[in-house]
Amino acid sequence: MTTLEPWLAIIGVGEDGWPGLSATARSLIQSAGLLYGGARHLSLMPDEEVTAEKVAWPSPMSSAIKEILVQHRGQRKVAALASGDPMLFGVGVTLTRALSPSEYRVIPQVSSSSLACARLGWPVVETTIVSLVNRPLEQILRYLCDKQRLILFSENDLTPSVVAKLLTLSGYGASLFHVFENLGGSNERHVSTQAKTWVDTQISKLNLIAILCVPDEASKILSLVPGLPDKVFRSDGQLTKREVRAVTIASLAPLPGQTLWDVGSGTGTIAIEWMRVHPACGAIAIEARADRAANIRFNAKALGTPGLQIIEGSAPDVLADIGRPDAIFIGGGVSTPRVFETCWAALRSGGRLVINAVTIRSEIKLTEWHTLYGGSLVRIAISRAEPVGATFSWRPMIPITQWAVTKP
Incomplete structure (x- = not known):
């Protein structure tokens, strides 16, 4: 067998099992040795x-994935079964990422998310699909807004209850809450209610949740556009203010799949807003103080970015061996020796680096680096209207000097 011939078949299976498979899918399974x-x-x-020979996926699956990709690659005919569409949230994504397209063939079935949309009359393209299987529950908070349609892949039979509780506590208890069991099978079942009225019931472990978000009257909807209100972050008072934060995220220019280092993260505002731009954006927050790192963890969960990685420690010491970022924001430690140099060396070619300075000493550093490396140097001066007696007056914030540069 040559590696040019597909040795791996990845087959989507529905609740109807063998009878629901196409002739091609059946043939690939029957020709497999494993x-x-x-x-x-x-x-x-x-x-x-x-x-x-039938091999059940172990838990975790990593050992079986290694067997397939290392021991059996190109040596045996292998078939792998997955629910519905293996390329949605399934083993197909993991397996194909390491292979050439000539080595495998994927035969999908109708996904449970498509079946749920079909039952509810929802356009699939207008529905956000989120997996809660081995993933943090709080990620759904990023998506909550009026009329948002969500499809959630449940981890087990307890998932509907914890999701309903989270929605209710987050001000979305009025949301329409659908739970589907065994979609596409002979024992398919659909339970519909509001999130706040959901009660524990006998739910199959194989279930899917569909939500039409309805905010309570007192709910405050948070935009995905950078510049969240300062008060939504738990902090000790030291945080990048919303107007400066919006300009900073724009200068960092996040793109899907990219990773940010937020050095001297403080409250985590920049890293969190970076990740809220797109679900595929990742970030690492570096913070020396344990109390501030605790605030970052709280804020990341509360604002729908529980995947934010937090490293407690001082830069530049903790910056070794954590990869090569696509963008770096230095919010603290501008004057600390070797912080800029270490960050600049780690930054990918084409990556963006942004530093905000508030002290004269830090501004001098930015001016020197701007002379050496180019980029743009901007002064940001913001004033907010605040009450003075019976009227209002402008109260200026501390001006910010921002240096933004792209690495050649």
């Missing part, structure tokens, strides 16, 4: 039709 899948999927494959 058949990997969940215990439920393997049980749907009739012994009289499938002669391959």
Whole structure:
């Protein structure tokens, strides 16, 4: 067998099992010497039709993935079973990422998310799909807004209850809350209510949640556009103010799949707003103080970015061996020896670096670096209207000097 011939078949399986598979999918399974899948999927494959050695996915799956990609790659015919569309949230994504397209063939089934949209009459393209399988629950908070349609892949039978509780506590208890069980199977079931009236019931472990978000009257909807109100962050008073934060994120220019270092993160505002721009944006917050790192953790969960990685320690010492970022923001430690030099060396070519300075000493540093490396040097002066007696007056904030540069 050559590696030019597909040696791996990744087959999507529905609740109807073997009868629901296409002739092509059946043929690929029957020609395989090894058949990997969940215990439920393997049980749907009739012994009289499938002669391959059946291997149930272990928990975690990493050892089986390694077996397929290292021991069996190009050596044996292998088939892997997954629920619905393997390229949505499934093993297909993990397997194909390490292979050439000539090595595999993917046969998808209708995904449970598509089936749920079909049952509810929701346009799939206007529906946000989120997996809660081995992923933090708080990520859904990023998506909450009026009329938002969400499809959530549940981890188990307890997931609907914890999601309903989170929605209610977050001011979305009036949201329409649908729970589907065994979609596409003979025992399919649909339970519909409001999130705040959901009660524990006998729910199958195989379930999916569909939500039409409805905010309570007192709910404050948070935009995904950078510049969240300062008061939504827990802090000790030291945070990048919303107007400066909006300009800073614009200078950092986040793109999907990119990673930010937020050095001297403080409250975590820059890292969190960076991640809220797109769900594929990642960030690492570096903070020396334990109390501020605790605030960052709280804020990341409360604002829907629980995947924010937090490193407690002082830069530049903790910056080694944490990868090469696409963008860096230095909000603290501008005058600390080797912080800028270490960050600049780690930054990818084409990456952006932004530094905000508030002291004369820091401004001098930015001026020197601007002379050496180019980029743009901007003064940001913001005034806010505040009451003075019966009227209002402008109260200026401390001016910010911002240096932004792209690494050649």
